[in-house]
Amino acid sequence: MVDSTRLLNSDTILSKVYMIYDEGRDMLGTSPQGGKSKLPMQGVPQPTRDEVLKLPRVHISSHPVMAHKMTLLRNKNTPPPQFYQLVKEIGSLLAYEATENLALEKSEIETPLQSTTGYRLAGGIGVTPILRAGLGLAEGFRQVIPDVQVWHLGLRRDEETLQAMEYYNRLPHQVDLQVVYAVDPMLATGGSAIDAINILKRRGIPRLSYLGIIAAPYGLQRLAQAHPDIDIYVAALDESLNDMGYIVPGLGDAGDRQFGTF
Numbered sequence: 001m002v003d004s005t006r007l008l009n010s011d012t013i014l015s016k017v018y019m020i021y022d023e024g025r026d027m028l029g030t031s032p033q034g035g036k037s038k039l040p041m042q043g044v045p046q047p048t049r050d051e052v053l054k055l056p057r058v059h060i061s062s063h064p065v066m067a068h069k070m071t072l073l074r075n076k077n078t079p080p081p082q083f084y085q086l087v088k089e090i091g092s093l094l095a096y097e098a099t100e101n102l103a104l105e106k107s108e109i110e111t112p113l114q115s116t117t118g119y120r121l122a123g124g125i126g127v128t129p130i131l132r133a134g135l136g137l138a139e140g141f142r143q144v145i146p147d148v149q150v151w152h153l154g155l156r157r158d159e160e161t162l163q164a165m166e167y168y169n170r171l172p173h174q175v176d177l178q179v180v181y182a183v184d185p186m187l188a189t190g191g192s193a194i195d196a197i198n199i200l201k202r203r204g205i206p207r208l209s210y211l212g213i214i215a216a217p218y219g220l221q222r223l224a225q226a227h228p229d230i231d232i233y234v235a236a237l238d239e240s241l242n243d244m245g246y247i248v249p250g251l252g253d254a255g256d257r258q259f260g261t262f
């Protein structure tokens with residue numbers, strides 16, 4: 001006869017495995033507190049979608065074409081070449097929405113029939129792709145406004161602490177633009193976006209906007225509070241961040257999915 005007191009159910013086995021895993025991490029020094037190691041977003045309070053929808057200067061796309069492309073993008077079976085193509089297309093749609101308030105200046109021209117007054121964009125426009133994942137978005141933006149200046153900025157999120165670290169910066173010293181758009185697909189904790197805007201502000205840009213594909217309420221709130229003077233354009237607002245700081249339902253890792261680095 002089987003002694004039922006000696007049987008462990010699967011939950012008990014799992015919790016023992018996690019205990020051993022946590023103890024191992026502590027012994028290896030991967031938990032700085034020396035106590036039970038925690039995932040970076042575990043237990044961190046997060047606002048709801050409804051709470052952040054009230055924030056000023058936040059624009060969430062409601063276009064049906066965007067919703068269609070977002071569904072293709074989120075699908076885990078979409079391979080990198082198609083994923084990258086979709087990021088570019090979404091970048092173009094977002095660029096169109098986010099440039100609705102650009103300043104214009106009058107321009108006199110001749111059509112084949114007569115002279116008329118037209119309009120040109122007044123002043124230069126800059127796009128700052130936050131590397132790597134912002135590259136596809138910047139490319140899509142350039143398809144709408146080809147003569148943008150592209151200012152590359154490399155920020156990498158440390159996956160243990162979720163802090164962004166700057167590793168590359170090709171911002172020009174001469175600044176003569178009417179607006180710069182910082183572009184990055186994922187607004188998760190908001191750390192990368194806040195740092196990027198800080199760096200751009202230090203260059204003296206008069207007007208800045210942020211353009212992204214998916215925002216988590218937590219990151220959106222942090223960015224809007226840290227930089228209340230910028231407009232934020234995103235294609236979708238998701239539910240939350242998971243314990244590891246990934247947006248859910250999200251789309252996974254936007255950089256890896258664009259460049260095939262799984």
Ligand SMILES: O=P(O)(O)OC[C@H]1O[C@H](OP(=O)(O)OP(=O)(O)O)[C@H](O)[C@@H]1O
Nearest residue numbers: 131132133156157188189190191192255
């Ligand atoms: O809002 P946050 O919590 O800062 O997270 C978002 C950042 O994380 C991802 O980049 P990652 O650092 O993975 O680099 P990558 O673009 O090279 O993939 C993403 O593209 C953002 O830049």
Ligand SMILES: O=c1cc[nH]c(=O)[nH]1
Nearest residue numbers: 188246247252253254
């Ligand atoms: O969900 C997330 C969060 C950060 N970076 C990503 O690429 N995806």
